[in-house]
Amino acid sequence: MIPKDFRSIPDFGLAWLDASGPDCDIALSTRVRIARNLQGYPFSVRAKPADREAILATVQEVLDRTPPVADGVFVNIDSLDARGRQLLLERHLVSRELVGRAGGDAPSSSALVASTHEPVGLMINEEDHLRLQSLTSGFSPRETWGLVDSLDEELGSQLPYAFHHEFGHLTSCPTNCGTGLRASVLIHLPGLVLTQEINKVLQGISQVGLTFRGLYGEGSEVVGNLFQISNQTTLGKSEEDLIDHLQKIVGQVIEYERQARAVLVRDAPTVIEDKVWRAFGLLRHARSLGFDELMNLLSGVRLGLSLKLLTGPRVYVLNRIMIFAQNAHLEEASAGSLSGSELDIQRAIYVRSALAEAEPSPGA
Amino acid sequence: MLCDNCGKNEAEVHLTQIVDNEMTTVHLCPSCAAEKGLDAGAAKNIPLTDFLAQMGQAAITEEERAVAGPCTYCHTTVDDFRRTGRLGCPHCYSVYESQLRAILRRIHGSTYHLGKVYVPPASEAADRAARLAGLRRKLQRAVEAEDFERAAMIRDQIRELEAAIDA
Numbered sequence: 001m002i003p004k005d006f007r008s009i010p011d012f013g014l015a016w017l018d019a020s021g022p023d024c025d026i027a028l029s030t031r032v033r034i035a036r037n038l039q040g041y042p043f044s045v046r047a048k049p050a051d052r053e054a055i056l057a058t059v060q061e062v063l064d065r066t067p068p069v070a071d072g073v074f075v076n077i078d079s080l081d082a083r084g085r086q087l088l089l090e091r092h093l094v095s096r097e098l099v100g101r102a103g104g105d106a107p108s109s110s111a112l113v114a115s116t117h118e119p120v121g122l123m124i125n126e127e128d129h130l131r132l133q134s135l136t137s138g139f140s141p142r143e144t145w146g147l148v149d150s151l152d153e154e155l156g157s158q159l160p161y162a163f164h165h166e167f168g169h170l171t172s173c174p175t176n177c178g179t180g181l182r183a184s185v186l187i188h189l190p191g192l193v194l195t196q197e198i199n200k201v202l203q204g205i206s207q208v209g210l211t212f213r214g215l216y217g218e219g220s221e222v223v224g225n226l227f228q229i230s231n232q233t234t235l236g237k238s239e240e241d242l243i244d245h246l247q248k249i250v251g252q253v254i255e256y257e258r259q260a261r262a263v264l265v266r267d268a269p270t271v272i273e274d275k276v277w278r279a280f281g282l283l284r285h286a287r288s289l290g291f292d293e294l295m296n297l298l299s300g301v302r303l304g305l306s307l308k309l310l311t312g313p314r315v316y317v318l319n320r321i322m323i324f325a326q327n328a329h330l331e332e333a334s335a336g337s338l339s340g341s342e343l344d345i346q347r348a349i350y351v352r353s354a355l356a357e358a359e360p361s362p363g364a
Numbered sequence: 365m366l367c368d369n370c371g372k373n374e375a376e377v378h379l380t381q382i383v384d385n386e387m388t389t390v391h392l393c394p395s396c397a398a399e400k401g402l403d404a405g406a407a408k409n410i411p412l413t414d415f416l417a418q419m420g421q422a423a424i425t426e427e428e429r430a431v432a433g434p435c436t437y438c439h440t441t442v443d444d445f446r447r448t449g450r451l452g453c454p455h456c457y458s459v460y461e462s463q464l465r466a467i468l469r470r471i472h473g474s475t476y477h478l479g480k481v482y483v484p485p486a487s488e489a490a491d492r493a494a495r496l497a498g499l500r501r502k503l504q505r506a507v508e509a510e511d512f513e514r515a516a517m518i519r520d521q522i523r524e525l526e527a528a529i530d531a
Contacts, residue, residue, distance in 0.1 A: 037454060039454065039484070041453070042437070042438045042452055042453040043438075043450065043451060043452055043453055043454075045448060045450045045452060046438045046440065046452040046453060127450075142509075146511070146514055149480075150514075150517065152480075153521065156482055156485075157485055158485055159485065160484045160485060161482055161484065162454035163482040163484070164454075164457055164477075166475060166476060166477065167457055167464070167468065167475065167477060168477025168479055168482075169477070169479075169482065170451075170454045170457050172450045172451055173449060173450055173451075174451065174464060174467055174468055174471060175471055177457075177468070177477075178472065178477045178478075178479060179477070179479035179480070181479070214378070221378040221389045221391075222389070233471065233472040233473065234472065235468060235471075235472035235474055235475065235476070235477060236472050236473055236474025236475070236476055236477075236478060237474075237478055237479075238478045238479050238480075239479045239480060240505070241478075
């Protein structure tokens, strides 16, 4: 029997925060998703409630025979209240498309399925009928793709996908058709921002078929020097080629970032050390923190840890703050709704207590 | 956050632009964004819908509009597609095939799927053989990459499929 509550997802779906993956001092996480649609139904944009219900039922029927989600967690989105939906969104487990607009009603017959033993799952009745997804720690496109690929093989052998001999997998938006694959790496690039090399790098990646976005995906702004780099095209290349390309180019970006950091430490050691400790001091003692301000300060501390200017807190603690100091998480913790200024006060309280457990000493 | 342009509506579109090596971010409400979305200089980072709408506009001539659509299955028209950037159903890809080919070429630089070949579950033995061939290629790649855990999994899939064909 599939449990109904998302709280039974291992680590609440936050295993990727543990900073255990490759290059995790620079790359926070790797996400891979593929879009699939079922034959015989209109895409979500045209689907009537009865279509959505039928799609959900068709998929649900095969889930029990689909490792590794067979004994997984199944969450009906419309069974969650607005805050529950926002919590999933803040944890990057679902898209805005799946849970509906903030303040609006939940879309009908939408669901999140997550494996309990692998970081892989799927969204049902998103912009496409199915979005298979995996989110892992650090920089690991190949491994993350492998998880999604296996799930796709399992589901595809049981469900009739909409597939075209020339165009490949058919998707609601033609920017996704073919492989339906979007792989992205969430990457922290303060060195390139501070040395003002970042625009060159971003222009460079856009010339080789990659694109960048902010923390919350399409249309979101860049905060805290965090960039999501992903493939731009999905058709005309094999999945392996798309993944290898991302692996290669983002690997280079990580290398540039390391070089930029080395330059900063060599040419402006005092400035950097001051910046890092000021960021830590503000986080440790501020009585009110806006979310963007928090993200920028976390960026400074994250840089300090990577450069060993601080010996604590662990990267894991910073990653957790990034999730738990968001509005819905703060409201959940205080069991009520909070105004803008109350949120900033609660955010500062949360950050102070999270960092109190991990008081650093000056590094070497 | 309010729209930087009109200052009245809630900003929902966050447009990051790089002009003369300066990165700037503008926060706009959907209606102001739609107005600005037609600015060709901003085309690179505007939301996909606007980007597609422009492509659709460029790719679909009056003549084609008269010939193609609406989709006989979901009734999506060329104008629906232009407005939303979304197709209505898999059948739309057949109805608007020639227009889409032009659009896909501009988005992806190609119209040919070179990824995994998908074989639907209800297919006959010939299709299973194609699937088997695909799995064997994957096995080969997994072995080459020394990913033995994955190789073992693919091997099991091959055995399962072979058993199904024999049966």
